[in-house]
Amino acid sequence: MHLLKSTLQNIQEVDQEIMKEERKKVDGLLKPQGSLGVLEKIAVQLSGIYRTTDLKPLKKAVVVCAADHGIVEEGITSAPQEVTAFMTNNIIVEGKSGVGAISKTMGADIVVVDVGVNADLDNPKVISRKIRRGTNNLAKGPAMSREEAIQSIEVGIEIANTLIEEGYNILATGEMGIGNTTPSSAIIATLTGKDPIEVTGIGANLSEKKLKKKVEVIRKGLEINKPNKKDALDVLAKVGGLEIGAMAGVMIAGAQRHIPVVIDGFISTASAAIAIGLEPKIFDYLLCSHISLEKGAKIASYFLGFEPYLDMGLRLGEGSGATLNFGIIEAAINMTREMEFYSKTEIEVI
Numbered sequence: 001m002h003l004l005k006s007t008l009q010n011i012q013e014v015d016q017e018i019m020k021e022e023r024k025k026v027d028g029l030l031k032p033q034g035s036l037g038v039l040e041k042i043a044v045q046l047s048g049i050y051r052t053t054d055l056k057p058l059k060k061a062v063v064v065c066a067a068d069h070g071i072v073e074e075g076i077t078s079a080p081q082e083v084t085a086f087m088t089n090n091i092i093v094e095g096k097s098g099v100g101a102i103s104k105t106m107g108a109d110i111v112v113v114d115v116g117v118n119a120d121l122d123n124p125k126v127i128s129r130k131i132r133r134g135t136n137n138l139a140k141g142p143a144m145s146r147e148e149a150i151q152s153i154e155v156g157i158e159i160a161n162t163l164i165e166e167g168y169n170i171l172a173t174g175e176m177g178i179g180n181t182t183p184s185s186a187i188i189a190t191l192t193g194k195d196p197i198e199v200t201g202i203g204a205n206l207s208e209k210k211l212k213k214k215v216e217v218i219r220k221g222l223e224i225n226k227p228n229k230k231d232a233l234d235v236l237a238k239v240g241g242l243e244i245g246a247m248a249g250v251m252i253a254g255a256q257r258h259i260p261v262v263i264d265g266f267i268s269t270a271s272a273a274i275a276i277g278l279e280p281k282i283f284d285y286l287l288c289s290h291i292s293l294e295k296g297a298k299i300a301s302y303f304l305g306f307e308p309y310l311d312m313g314l315r316l317g318e319g320s321g322a323t324l325n326f327g328i329i330e331a332a333i334n335m336t337r338e339m340e341f342y343s344k345t346e347i348e349v350i
């Protein structure tokens, strides 16, 4: 608790004064004011986060947090639990995954962390911070204890702190965990007060019939656990997941160290909801990359106040969409570094 508490206590607001300065700088670039739309907004937000109008090139990493879920025993996933270990150990680490292909394109490093996979990965390329082998079935009781929820967040804080000390100046969140759209929907249903049917989707291609069961299972989980929506740790412990906690930890550490964190799809958004629930100032340090096609993603993003940049039908997870957005964020930075200013030309704006 010490690390989580002290990190939360040291989070400051983004610097509004520098953001005003950056806005002026961006308005002075040789283009009709506002014409680079969201790229301009990103540059202004980054200035507020980094506390400088001199935006630097990025050193980028996506942190893929992996864990399993007891709820899988209810038969609410299309893939068996073993896929978590297989993907984490072989495919993501070796870059043969969706996030692997995209991070190669974007020149980003992948960092893979086992926070709770239900198998011994025994792989030197995976950072082993296993808290337990998967959560409990949330339809029968709490997914984990409050202490374990805190531990999962603290793993994310520690990993992010190490990366920031190594010189990474932007992080993205990713995950691997068969079944994790279920706790994500449970979190979003709790926080928005929506019925689970409105925020529960097919995850990794669940059949219509099993989707009905998934909704029922989430309803049961909420009834049994009664998560307190005013207490984000209670929500994470009762109906969340270990990788969801770890991703929230990455966001918390980023905010405390003035480093932007790019969030991915529906599952990352559930993590963001936990992080923001613990400290609302974190919102301004997060960049919402894209809107996932998963049902509930729009509700979750708009509930939190995000304006996702891309709508491309992505619904993979792994941090794939967040990593893709490194390119957009880099374009925003290069806009401020490369473009000419009106003041240096003869052009007059009427």
Ligand SMILES: Cc1cc2ncn([C@H]3O[C@H](COP(=O)(O)O)[C@@H](O)[C@H]3O)c2cc1C
Residues within 6 Å of the ligand: 076, 077, 078, 079, 083, 087, 175, 176, 177, 178, 179, 180, 181, 182, 202, 203, 204, 205, 206, 316, 317, 318
């Ligand atoms: C081969 C494979 C690769 C994946 N990569 C990400 N996910 C995604 O699907 C899972 C969540 O969906 P659900 O809740 O329906 O299980 C997570 O692991 C997520 O990262 C995958 C899923 C599969 C099957």
Ligand SMILES: O=C(O)c1cccnc1
Residues within 6 Å of the ligand: 181, 202, 203, 204, 264, 265, 266, 267, 268, 292, 293, 294, 297, 314, 315, 316, 317, 318
């Ligand atoms: O949006 C996501 O993060 C997502 C959606 C479906 C399956 N896995 C991840």
